[in-house]
Amino acid sequence: MSSTLVINQPQPLMEVRDSDEWGSGICDCLQDLPDCCFAFWCCPCFACGISDKYGECLCLPLLDFFTCLIPPITMSMRVSMRQRYGIKGTMFNDCVCATFCTSCTWCQMSREMKRRKLHVVLVSAKNT
Structure with a gap:
């Protein structure tokens, strides 16, 4: 009986083939009127609903309504989405959008999720 020691595991590789800009502007709500x-x-x-589709806790955005100034969940979701999809931007811009255009920010994130379908591609994976 022999034992095999695995030293290196194959790592998933995510390839981004989309633009590094938002697919729509913050006020382009007419692109998806029902949303x-x-x-x-x-x-x-x-x-x-958007939070759930993004893979976060369903009720997470409800925490925004307990704050008076900057909605932290809306801002952090927007920052997370920018990082996941490789979109250029600043935290200051995310803060301004989340604070003054909350529903428009959620609409923009919804449109972005519909537009970008990022698939995980495993490279050098071996079936054993």
């Missing part, structure tokens, strides 16, 4: 209306009339419900 825009849903976000305008019931932003908490819309934000919870």
Whole structure:
């Protein structure tokens, strides 16, 4: 009986083939009118749905409504999305968008998720 020691595991590689810009502007709500209306009339419900689709806790955006100034969850989701998709931007811009255009920010993130379908590609993976 022989034992084999594995030293290096294959690592997943994510290839980004999209632009490093947002697919739509913060005020381009007319590109997806049903989402825009849903976000305008019931932003908490819309934000919870987007958070769930993004892979975060369903109720996470509800924490935004306990703060008075900057909505921390909206801002952090926008920063996370920029990092995941390789979108240029600054935390200051994310803060301004989250604070003054909360529902528009959630709409923009929804459009971005629909537009970008990032697949994980395993490189050098071996079936044993």
